[in-house]
Every structure is written in structure tokens, then in C-alpha cells.
Amino acid sequence: MAPTANPRIVFAKAPVVGNFLVEGENIVYEKTPTIDLDQKLESGQFLTKTLLLSPEPYMRERMRDPSLPSYGTPMKLGQPIVGTGLVIVLRSEKEGIKAGDYMLGFTPWEAYTVQPYVEPRVEFKGFAPGTFDMDTLALQPVPNPGGAFPWRSFCSALGLPGFTGYVGLEKFGNAKAGETIFVSSGASGVGSMVIQLAKIKGLKVIASAGSDEKVEYMRSIGADAPFNYKKSKSALQDELKAHGPIDLYFDNVGGEHLEAALDNMNLNGRVIACGAISEYNIPREKRYGIKNMSRMFPLRLNLQGFLITDHLGMQPRFLEEIPPLLAQGKLKVKEHLFHGLENGIEAFQSLFDGSATAKPVLVVDEEYAS
Numbered sequence: 506m507a508p509t510a511n512p513r514i515v516f517a518k519a520p521v522v523g524n525f526l527v528e529g530e531n532i533v534y535e536k537t538p539t540i541d542l543d544q545k546l547e548s549g550q551f552l553t554k555t556l557l558l559s560p561e562p563y564m565r566e567r568m569r570d571p572s573l574p575s576y577g578t579p580m581k582l583g584q585p586i587v588g589t590g591l592v593i594v595l596r597s598e599k600e601g602i603k604a605g606d607y608m609l610g611f612t613p614w615e616a617y618t619v620q621p622y623v624e625p626r627v628e629f630k631g632f633a634p635g636t637f638d639m640d641t642l643a644l645q646p647v648p649n650p651g652g653a654f655p656w657r658s659f660c661s662a663l664g665l666p667g668f669t670g671y672v673g674l675e676k677f678g679n680a681k682a683g684e685t686i687f688v689s690s691g692a693s694g695v696g697s698m699v700i701q702l703a704k705i706k707g708l709k710v711i712a713s714a715g716s717d718e719k720v721e722y723m724r725s726i727g728a729d730a731p732f733n734y735k736k737s738k739s740a741l742q743d744e745l746k747a748h749g750p751i752d753l754y755f756d757n758v759g760g761e762h763l764e765a766a767l768d769n770m771n772l773n774g775r776v777i778a779c780g781a782i783s784e785y786n787i788p789r790e791k792r793y794g795i796k797n798m799s800r801m802f803p804l805r806l807n808l809q810g811f812l813i814t815d816h817l818g819m820q821p822r823f824l825e826e827i828p829p830l831l832a833q834g835k836l837k838v839k840e841h842l843f844h845g846l847e848n849g850i851e852a853f854q855s856l857f858d859g860s861a862t863a864k865p866v867l868v869v870d871e872e873y874a875s
């Protein structure tokens with residue numbers, strides 16, 4: 506068979522620490538690579554076609570100078586970037602996997618891949634426990650939803666973001682009906698799951714996001730007091746004062762959001778440190794310095810961080826509980842669709858530049874856009 510186009514997005518050059526990635530320099534769209542779809546597969550290999558990809562904030566952390574330690578293994582320079590996505594198997598020489606199977610998990614950002622995606626391992630001295638080689642988060646078979654919910658849910662509610670919100674709240678929230686939770690980045694994949702699970706548990710939900718459109722979305726999924734933190738300089742403090750005190754803060758943002766939450770916590774409050782997206786593209790010396798950590802002791806606060814990769818054992822329970830809620834319309838998730846690998850870099854940058862109107866999903870095969 507003639508070679509087939511296999512466009513991809515490559516991690517070309519490590520960015521300056523704390524800087525935004527520059528398109529065409531740090532991450533590059535390559536249109537010209539090709540693949541022989543009839544090539545002989547070795548025993549254990551299988552050929553997949555990429556259907557949907559999920560741009561996610563932690564990928565930024567992996568796109569760094571490989572000599573710098575962090576919580577996940579660095580991506581490999583000169584190779585396609587890797588993230589979670591939905592693929593379909595075209596041919597297989599691996600026992601238990603057959604043509605037509607749908608699989609969800611880590612996969613390179615390219616149109617076709619001979620899996621497993623084998624690349625030289627970089628020795629990683631991370632922060633044990635939790636040290637985790639992210640390239641080993643294997644693809645797992647998933648069923649065809651058969652119209653019960655959209656395919657793209659595999660990159661939002663049923664993907665890593667939804668699972669993270671579920672684990673954060675279920676395992677660390679200790680949430681009780683009647684309590685007040687504040688969810689930052691409430692329109693994100695993680696945040697929108699937390700808002701809805703918190704409502705199911707009977708909590709009052711305060712939620713922040715960066716646009717009026719996102720405020721309406723957060724209201725539509727049940728947030729009692731959604732607000733636009735960009736509306737004014739004092740919006741964070743004003744809204745939290747008006748709707749607090751906060752028993753539980755689900756922190757996706759860090760920085761100024763965390764400081765404002767600490768100012769408005771209730772006695773014995775809990776903070777779940779899930780992410781700090783306000784800091785991912787800013788050098789350490791320029792980050793927002795939190796000035797009120799001393800509120801931790803008189804208020805007897807508890808701050809708990811977690812990494813989802815330590816809790817993969819909860820996935821079977823998650824995949825049992827969440828799909829029925831989606832199918833019954835009890836969970837609603839909004840995605841911002843980007844179309845085509847050629848728009849993959851724009852999709853990735855939308856996580857950080859405020860242009861995503863909801864959880865971004867990159868549609869590689871249009872048949873799976875809905």
C-alpha cells in the first residue's frame with residue numbers, strides 16, 4: 506500500500522523554565538510524516554487510528570528540559586507529544602486485542618500509531634512515592650457507548666479530568682450534605698465533575714471561572730454561586746465573602762485563588778490541592794506569593810494534595826458509577842471541540858490562554874465528534 510499521511514505534533518525544544526510554549530519552536534505540527542498501514546506487526550504490537558485527543562494541563566509539566574525533576578516523566582524531544590486519547594484498533598498481533606476495539610489511555614498525538622508506543626525510557630528520579638512513568642499508563646479497552654453518551658465524554662467526564670474530580674472529592678473531600686464547597690476552574694473538565702458530584706451529595710457550591718459564558722455553564726450544571734473571577738480585581742474576595750464561609754475548597758488554580766479561599770475558610774475546613782494552573786507558565790520568582798498561610802492553624806485547616814496516578818485502583822468503581830449518570834443525563838459535560846491535528850497546538854494552548862470555552866477536546870476523526 507502507498508504510504509499514508511501520518512501528521513503529528515512533536516515536542517521539538519524544551520521551553521525556557523516557566524515560559525509559555527512557543528508554537529513552531531517548542532511544539533511543532535508536522536504534516537509530512539507517513540506510515541505504511543500494511544507494515545508487518547511484531548508479536549505484541551497493534552496498529553491504531555487516533556480518534557480523539559484530550560489536551561490536559563499536566564502535559565505542560567512533562568514538556569520540559571529532561572534533566573529537571575518533576576512529578577511525571579518528561580516527554581521525549583523530537584517525538585510526538587503524548588496524552589490521553591481514544592483510538593480504534595486497525596490490526597493486532599497482541600493477544601486479547603482485535604481490530605475494531607476501542608481503547609482509551611496514553612497515546613501519541615499522531616494520526617496512526619504502532620502500539621505499544623515504544624521509546625527509550627529516560628531515567629527518572631522523581632518524588633517518591635507517586636513517582637510514575639506516565640508512558641506506562643496503558644491503553645485500555647472501552648465499550649462503544651452505543652449512543653448512550655457522546656464519544657467525546659471519553660476525553661472529559663470519563664477521561665482523566667472526570668476521574669480526577671471524582672477521586673479528589675470521593676477520597677479526600679469527606680464532604681457532608683449542607684456544607685459549602687468552593688470549586689475553582691469550575692468550568693474545566695475536573696471542576697465541572699466536582700460541581701456536579703458535590704450537588705449530588707447535597708453541598709452548596711460556589712464556583713469560579715474566567716468568563717460570563719462559563720458562569721452560565723456552571724449555573725446550568727448546578728452551581729449555586731458561580732462567578733467570573735476576571736470581572737473585577739476584588740471579585741474573588743467579594744464573592745467568597747458573600748457566599749462563604751467555605752468548608753471545602755477544591756483548588757485547581759493555586760495562587761490568588763488559594764489565598765482568597767484561605768481568607769474565607771470555615772473552622773476545620775479542608776483544602777484539596779488538585780492543581781495550580783495559574784503557576785504552570787510562570788517562573789517561580791514571579792508567581793503569586795500566598796500571604797496568609799498562617800490561617801491554617803487557628804482555623805485547624807487541613808490541606809491535602811493528591812496525584813491521580815496514585816489512585817488508578819479506583820478506576821473500575823468510577824467506570825461503574827459515572828457512565829450511568831451520563832446516560833441518564835444526571836451529569837452534563839460541555840466540551841470545546843477543536844478539529845484536526847493541524848489545530849492541535851491551538852487546542853493545547855487554549856488551556857492556558859483563556860480561549861477554551863469548556864474542556865478542550867481535539868477531534869482527529871470527525872465521525873467521533875459527537
Ligand SMILES: NC(=O)c1ccc[n+]([C@@H]2O[C@H](COP(=O)([O-])OP(=O)(O)OC[C@H]3O[C@@H](n4cnc5c(N)ncnc54)[C@H](OP(=O)(O)O)[C@@H]3O)[C@@H](O)[C@H]2O)c1
Nearest residue numbers: 562669693694695714715757779780781782783812813864
Ligand atoms: N492532581 C492531579 O492528579 C490532577 C489531574 C488532572 C488535572 N489536575 C489539575 O486540575 C486542574 C484542571 O484541569 P482540567 O484538565 O480540568 O483543565 P481544563 O478543562 O483544561 O481547564 C483549564 C482551565 O484552567 C483555567 N486557567 C488557565 N490559566 C489560568 C490562570 N492563570 N488562572 C486561573 N485559571 C486559569 C482556564 O479556565 P478559566 O477561563 O476559568 O480561567 C482553563 O480553561 C488543573 O490545575 C490540572 O493541573 C490535577
